[in-house]
Amino acid sequence: MKSxxxxxxxxxxxxKSTTSALTSVxxxxxxxxxxxxxxxxxxxxxxxxxxxxxxxxKRVSETLMVKEVNTDFWIEKYLKETTEQIKQTYRYESxxxxxxxxxxxxxxxxxxxxxxxxxxxxxxxxxxxxDFIVFDMAPTALTLRFFSLPFITLIWLEELLKLRSAxxxxxxxxxxxxIAGKEIEQDRxxxxxxxxxxxxxDLRRQxxxxxxxxxxxxxxxxxxxxxxxxxxxxxxxxSIGIDRIVINKLNPDESTTEIENEFKEQTIGRFPLAxxxxxxxxxxxxxxxxxxxxxxxxxxxIEYRNR
Amino acid sequence: xxxxxxxxxRQIVEAFKISDEVMRSKAVETVEHEVAELDNIFGILVLGxxxxxxxxxIHITMELLPLMDKExxxxxxxxxxxHDPLGHLFSVLxxx
Numbered sequence: 001m002k003s004x005x006x007x008x009x010x011x012x013x014x015x016k017s018t019t020s021a022l023t024s025v026x027x028x029x030x031x032x033x034x035x036x037x038x039x040x041x042x043x044x045x046x047x048x049x050x051x052x053x054x055x056x057x058k059r060v061s062e063t064l065m066v067k068e069v070n071t072d073f074w075i076e077k078y079l080k081e082t083t084e085q086i087k088q089t090y091r092y093e094s095x096x097x098x099x100x101x102x103x104x105x106x107x108x109x110x111x112x113x114x115x116x117x118x119x120x121x122x123x124x125x126x127x128x129x130x131d132f133i134v135f136d137m138a139p140t141a142l143t144l145r146f147f148s149l150p151f152i153t154l155i156w157l158e159e160l161l162k163l164r165s166a167x168x169x170x171x172x173x174x175x176x177x178x179i180a181g182k183e184i185e186q187d188r189x190x191x192x193x194x195x196x197x198x199x200x201x202d203l204r205r206q207x208x209x210x211x212x213x214x215x216x217x218x219x220x221x222x223x224x225x226x227x228x229x230x231x232x233x234x235x236x237x238x239s240i241g242i243d244r245i246v247i248n249k250l251n252p253d254e255s256t257t258e259i260e261n262e263f264k265e266q267t268i269g270r271f272p273l274a275x276x277x278x279x280x281x282x283x284x285x286x287x288x289x290x291x292x293x294x295x296x297x298x299x300x301x302i303e304y305r306n307r
Numbered sequence: 308x309x310x311x312x313x314x315x316x317r318q319i320v321e322a323f324k325i326s327d328e329v330m331r332s333k334a335v336e337t338v339e340h341e342v343a344e345l346d347n348i349f350g351i352l353v354l355g356x357x358x359x360x361x362x363x364x365i366h367i368t369m370e371l372l373p374l375m376d377k378e379x380x381x382x383x384x385x386x387x388x389x390h391d392p393l394g395h396l397f398s399v400l401x402x403x
Contacts, residue, residue: 078369085373105356108365149364156363160352167345174335174342188374196370 002211003130008246010217011227012139015248016040018278019217019271020136021048025284026295027302028064032131037123038068039116039146040138050280057127060281065130067123074115079106113145120146121203140227144234150203151238157200161193213243215269220247220254229262242266244301249273269297347385350378358386 008020017040024036035057038045045066046053055073057065083102120135127133137143168187175184206212216231218224232242246269247256260268272291278284288295353371355362357379362368372379 082369082373089373090376105365105369108356110365114364114366153364153367156367160349160363160367163345163349163352167342167349170338170342170345174338177331177335189371189378192371192374196367 003124003128004132005124005206005212006132006134006215007137007213008135008215008217009137009143009231010140010246011224014217014219014224015271016217017044017048017136018274019215019246019248019269020134021045022271022278022284022287023215023298024064024066024132024134025061025281026288026298027132027134028061029285029288030299030302031063033129034064034132034134035123035127035130036064036066036134036136037119038066038136039119040136041071041112041142042138043068045136048278048284069116069119069123071112071115071119074118075106075111078115078118110145113142113149116142116146117149117203124206140231144231147207147235147240148238150200150207154197154200154204157193157197161190161197164190164193207240212240214240215244215246216242216266217246217248218259219249220256220259225259225262232263244269246271267297267301270294343381346378347381350375350382354379354382358382 006020006023008016008023010016017038020036024034028034036045038053043053045068049060049066051058051060053066053068055067055070057067059065079102083099086102116138123133137146164187168190171184171187214235216228218228228245235242242263243266245259245263245266247259248271250256250270250272252272256268256270271294274283274287278287351358351360353363353368353375356365356368
């Protein structure tokens with residue numbers, strides 16, 4: 001079975017981390033091999049599980065591992081690799097000047113979501129053997145940028161490839177006339193563009209595939225309802241659909257008809273408010289024990305998908 | 308006598324070769340200039356961040372930068388001669 005990817009997205013503070021942690025603990029108890037990845041640069045899985053996590057996944061139970069993505073680590077690693085490549089290809093003087101420009105580049109906007117994307121790719125690559133990979137995402141803005149990155153990048157890459165191919169054709173004509181018959185060397189930029197396009201198409205396919213499940217977390221209040229509405233709109237612009245609505249911090253007997261009416265195509269998960277808050281693995285297990293019916297809906301979903 | 312004729316033949320062949328080369332490069336001069344312009348446009352599109360023009364998602368720049376030393380040179384060169392674009396055009400078209 002291919003790993004199922006569960007993304008938990010939503011407004012800041014609605015409980016993405018809590019609901020994703022609960023879901024992971026539940027899945028791991030079933031027992032599915034589960035990896036919980038915190039993609040929020042302001043991590044709080046460490047508070048929920050009451051232990052420290054890092055880039056290297058830490059085993060919490062036999063089937064559950066947790067890791068926190070360190071964006072700074074990824075940005076630094078990436079910059080270092082690029083600098084090495086530059087030093088190899090550029091002549092000394094220009095490389096010397098370039099270094100100054102390059103030092104500025106690392107403060108460019110957009111690197112943070114790119115680091116997330118690198119971490120995402122790396123996770124997919126390394127932990128393909130997991131049944132479930134649960135991603136606890138950052139608040140809306142960064143998450144939307146993360147999701148749209150492959151789409152925007154592809155638009156650029158395709159346009160650049162068109163221009164590059166046109167240039168290459170002209171260069172071929174020149175060399176045919178000048179040094180009759182001799183082939184000119186392959187364009188490395190063109191080759192790179194092509195390989196990048198293949199790579200981002202894979203990512204886009206992954207985002208749009210059946211194995212990607214987007215869980216939109218919200219509370220039963222006006223603000224998070226409004227934001228959920230906008231998130232759905234923004235995601236549908238890049239044709240990513242929302243698979244499930246998770247309503248967190250529900251009070252007993254609270255009516256959710258408004259949400260149900262708005263999100264008719266999605267299944268709805270309901271997480272009741274934990275009276276004393278949740279901290280530590282034991283507390284998460286207790287919660288799952290107490291609110292069994294919440295998690296029955298999840299297993300129903302899994303059975304449906306595995307069929 | 309034969310030697311002189313052979314020498315003459317070599318000279319003529321040589322002259323043809325040179326004139327052929329000259330003609331060939333003359334023929335592609337304008338296209339070459341166009342390619343340099345296109346290279347410059349490509350450079351600006353990808354590396355615009357270096358000369359103060361908004362660029363594509365920054366990771367595209369970073370991925371391609373190591374392979375684009377030529378375009379980078381052309382672009383910086385064009386920036387330096389940017390104050391005299393007409394002069395540049397006239398020299399390409401061979402107008403004195």
